[in-house]
Amino acid sequence: MNSPMTPARLRVGIVSAGRVGTALGGALAAVGHDVVAVTARSVQSQARAATRLPSARLLDIPGVVSQAQLLILAVPDTELSEVIAQVADAQPRPGTIVLHTAGAYGANILAPLAELGAVTMAVHPAMTFVGTSDDTVRVASSCFGITAVDEIGEAIAAALVLEMGGTPVRIAESDRTLYHASLAHGANNLIALISDALTALTVAIEGPTGEHRNTATVDGPDSGLAQRILGPLVRASLENVLDMGPAALTGPVARDDAATVARHLDALAALPDAGVVDGYRALSLRAAGQSAAGEELRDLLEKQS
Structure with a gap:
């Protein structure tokens, strides 16, 4: 049974299986969350997902959205807006936690998903990753810049970071750049x-x-x-x-x-x-x-x- 200080176990979906996505997926799996689905377009990403996130099914974005209680958008800054639009088209369930990992953006870019009832936040690890299992260890030594639109989102973001062993640091929306x-x-x-x-x-x-x-x-x-x-x-x-x-x-x-x-x-x-x-x-x-x-x-x- 979860105590008030322990977040519930979540079904995690990740877009996509790059270095950041697999690092966070591995860290969340290590503390008991269920990484159920991931997108992986390239052969390299597919191999990384199979090795690092073996319990996750390889699905397209609508498939990942349909499976996730916690949806992680771990894509390059230049792709984030388009991915958000695709996630919105997939109609995530109200209450789905959606976070992105882009450093340059806060939570406002996720407004199309917040309007659908998602709980949105920016959670950026201040760390460089190399695509190996060592990345999961690095997560635990990282600070994370977190930004949310309200106290609920901020509390969820901080709890997830603390669970992974990281240190949450609040960054105002206006200061993300x-x-x-x-x-x-x-x-x-x-x-x-x-x-x-x-x-x-x-x-x-x-x-x-x-x-x-x-x-x-x-x-x-x-x-x-x-x-x-x-x-x-x-x-x-x-x-x-x-x-x-x-x-x-x-x-x-x-x-x-x-x-x-x-x-x-x-x-x-x-x-x-x-x-x-x-x-x-x-x-x-x-x-x-x-x-x-x-x-x-x-x-x-x-x-x-």
Whole structure:
């Protein structure tokens, strides 16, 4: 028997069996909910559903809607409006809980379903998923941005997140875009930054044409050497900034060392990909603005190459 603090077991339907959908489905199944149906268009999604959500039937959207007490719309932002329209056409039963996982939207986009009597909410995991069983573990360490149109929806969203082991964080409807932008800037743009750094470091180790590849280490060739060098430094820097904020900044910008930064710009400008030096310049300028950098360094970084 469920206590007042334990949500009832729900029949869960998921649109679709992508990384997010299967991660949340797996997490809900692990705490006793019944994942009964899922959409999966691609062969890869079908295989993922069979492995990760073995009790779920593969159905189309109307079929999933007909089976679900809790309906999860785990589709890309660009597809969400069209999927909502298809769900509305399928006429979900009044009282069906419908949540979407898109970071950039709140609950208002689900208005067509609320008008049909659904209980609607936005429940976005602030986490990146890779499509394996490790994703279910990641859910339990995630914060979720939740937005609902009323206190009932907010309470249901929070209860579901807490059940999965996550932490619910209320985000106002008007702040969803800013919330999403901050996550994209911190996580997605981090990938662009590290990719650029690895590009430059690989050239520094191997030479522009790979002529030093066989003598890069005393142990012989190592195709992952750039990652081995950069990885510990990046991880330590990430932990430091999360703990200390901008005060964690070290290096030539923090030291107001314009001469070294100028040499960096020259070296990066020689790379075939001009975007690397452009990214360095832009981020160094932001770092200069967060520190006590002098006018000479700021002028150097503001100057167009």
